[in-house]
Amino acid sequence: MGYTVIQKDFYRESGKWLSSFEIWKKCINPNLHFIYILRKAQQYSGKSVLGIFWKLVLRHYQIKYGYQIYPETEIGEGFYLGHWGSLVINPKAKIGKNCNLAQGVTIGQQNRGKLKGFPTIGDEVWIGANAVIVGGITIGNNVLIAPNSYVNFDVPTNSVVLGNPGTITPTERATEAYINNKV
Structure with missing residues (x-):
């Protein structure tokens, strides 16, 4: 079906x-x-x-x-909003399949510099509360962006981003047990 x-x-x-x-x-x-x-x-x-x-x-x-x-806004199937609360997504941003967003998340544009533009977010990405993702950047698949992180740089597939400024830790199990009931 x-x-x-x-x-x-x-x-x-x-x-x-x-x-x-x-x-x-x-x-x-x-x-x-x-x-x-x-x-x-x-x-x-x-x-x-x-x-x-x-x-x-x-x-x-x-x-x-x-x-x-x-x-x-291009949003893949299996979109999930984890909590009710303020959320801002630029209409030109792209979000992949099976993505989770918590409250307070901002996915926005950057108006100047080498990363001018809008984020492209891959499949199976978990974005924690109050995270900010800005600019013409690409977030890979299977990425966890921890709460309160600031991301204005590309993030490779299979990674965890933590902090402000954000730091990347590679791991194959980035979103394991964070993204349930995938389609």
């Missing part, structure tokens, strides 16, 4: 494949509710009436929940 992106996102939370009705019931959780609305806004983006409707609904919930994530 081909699962929808929304089903894959919700699978990350429960480890179960849910029907549309079961997904709607889980929308009492603010994180899941926001992901549902974000994915609908992405699905219907464009100039259709449904696209405009979902974009307006998304704007309401961006303000209500404090998530600044836009439908233009």
